[in-house]
Amino acid sequence: MPLVSCPTCEKQISKRAVSCPGCGEPDPFNRQVISKLFGFVFWIVLIVAGGYAxxxxxVPMLVDFTHDI
Known part of the structure; x- marks a missing residue:
């Protein structure tokens, strides 16, 4: 498992670390922020695609239906 420097204290930690054991920095690589951003983008794309569909x-089926009545 590769080790990288903590952005706060520069100690070597795992890339998968949830917090830095040296300084206690929670989420040193901002994984939760990136995950939330991708989730937000996913839902926006889904809503736009649903609106487009x-x-x-x-809407054209409803317009044709109301013209037939």
Whole structure:
């Protein structure tokens, strides 16, 4: 497992460390921030794709349905 320097105290720690054993820095490599960012981007893309699909497929069917009545 590769060791890298802690951004705060410069001690060698594992890349997978949840906190630095030397200085106690929680999440020294900002994994949670990056994970939350990817989750946020995923949900935004999903909402936009759902809106596009609704606008492209459902709205025309509703318009045709109301014109037939």
């Amino acid at each position: 609704f606008w492209t497929y459902v």
